[in-house]
Amino acid sequence: MHSATDTFTLANGNTIPCIGFGTWQAKGDAGRAAVLAALKAGYRHIDTAAAYGNEPEVGAAIAESGIPREQIFLTTKLWNKQRGYESALAACDESLQRLGTDYLDLFLIHWPANAKQFPDSCEEINQATWRAMEKILADGKARAIGVSNFHPHHLEVIAQTATVTPMVNQIEFNPGFTQPNVVTYCQNRNILVQAWSPLGSGRLLNDANLAVIAGHYGKSVAQLCIRFALQRGILPIPKSVTPARITANLNVFDFEITKADMTTIDDLPVFGNSGHHPDDIGF
Numbered sequence: 001m002h003s004a005t006d007t008f009t010l011a012n013g014n015t016i017p018c019i020g021f022g023t024w025q026a027k028g029d030a031g032r033a034a035v036l037a038a039l040k041a042g043y044r045h046i047d048t049a050a051a052y053g054n055e056p057e058v059g060a061a062i063a064e065s066g067i068p069r070e071q072i073f074l075t076t077k078l079w080n081k082q083r084g085y086e087s088a089l090a091a092c093d094e095s096l097q098r099l100g101t102d103y104l105d106l107f108l109i110h111w112p113a114n115a116k117q118f119p120d121s122c123e124e125i126n127q128a129t130w131r132a133m134e135k136i137l138a139d140g141k142a143r144a145i146g147v148s149n150f151h152p153h154h155l156e157v158i159a160q161t162a163t164v165t166p167m168v169n170q171i172e173f174n175p176g177f178t179q180p181n182v183v184t185y186c187q188n189r190n191i192l193v194q195a196w197s198p199l200g201s202g203r204l205l206n207d208a209n210l211a212v213i214a215g216h217y218g219k220s221v222a223q224l225c226i227r228f229a230l231q232r233g234i235l236p237i238p239k240s241v242t243p244a245r246i247t248a249n250l251n252v253f254d255f256e257i258t259k260a261d262m263t264t265i266d267d268l269p270v271f272g273n274s275g276h277h278p279d280d281i282g283f
């Protein structure tokens with residue numbers, strides 16, 4: 001990888017730019033301006049979700065950028081209240097409308113239904129929702145489909161009835177919270193792992209251990225965290241609404257974290273994660 005427009009290849013052969021721009025909590029005018037700044041800085045991969053409440057602004061920024069739609073990789077996600085076959089189909093249409101586009105590059109199920117909320121039906125719900133994703137793919141409304149926050153046992157359940165394997169699993173991944181069991185499971189099955197909160201939503205950025213390691217390369221902790229994901233074969237999607245940070249977060253292709261430093265980062269204790277576990281969430 002030499003730039004943010006270098007790509008990973010998904011299981012269906014489609015390519016995906018190796019750094020995405022995260023947009024959670026980037027709403028309204030600030031969200032539109034951030035996406036526009038990201039496109040100007042060189043990002044060609046934007047990550048949003050119905051739940052972020054910013055699909056209209058993301059779509060507006062893409063239109064305003066003047067960059068042809070086909071040069072931008074656009075992801076959105078199905079929110080938890082719209083799981084199930086018919087409901088997921090409708091949700092996709094609603095996202096397309098809000099984004100002002102007639103196709104998604106990637107559509108993800110945001111979180112699996114869990115047994116805590118749906119003790120008798122979570123497995124059927126996840127299977128039915130995945131059937132809708134397959135229909136959305138077949139209809140050309142999304143060019144790739146995947147999941148988010150799925151652990152191996154959730155993936156095993158949808159595999160029982162799936163005809164298409166998820167192409168992506170977007171999970172929380174950052175120094176101290178590397179979820180090796182999920183990553184290994186996915187990478188062994190050609191499911192691309194994406195890293196959400198690659199900077200721990202900002203919680204990692206003042207960490208003294210990471211600052212020392214970043215200093216080995218003359219880089220910021222944010223750049224170290226982004227590079228750490230890439231060197232694990234994982235696609236990071238850092239978010240910022242600050243133009244200088246938006247640009248700096250792409251400047252991660254002129255250094256390589258040594259094996260020893262990668263191991264040190266791998267061995268850090270858990271300290272900056274969100275605490276959301278897919279089997280525990282109540283939203």
Ligand SMILES: NC(=O)c1ccc[n+]([C@@H]2O[C@H](COP(=O)([O-])OP(=O)(O)OC[C@H]3O[C@@H](n4cnc5c(N)ncnc54)[C@H](OP(=O)(O)O)[C@@H]3O)[C@@H](O)[C@H]2O)c1
Binds near residue numbers: 048170195200205237
């Ligand atoms: N699938 C899921 O369930 C899920 C969950 C959470 C997030 N996501 C996705 O992942 C994306 C990234 O995660 P995230 O938004 O939680 O957090 P993140 O990218 O880990 O961190 C963003 C925070 O770090 C700050 N920041 C960014 N670059 C910086 C830099 N170079 N120097 C100093 N501070 C910097 C930002 O501040 P400013 O914005 O103020 O500059 C913001 O507070 C989201 O936006 C969303 O697209 C997905």
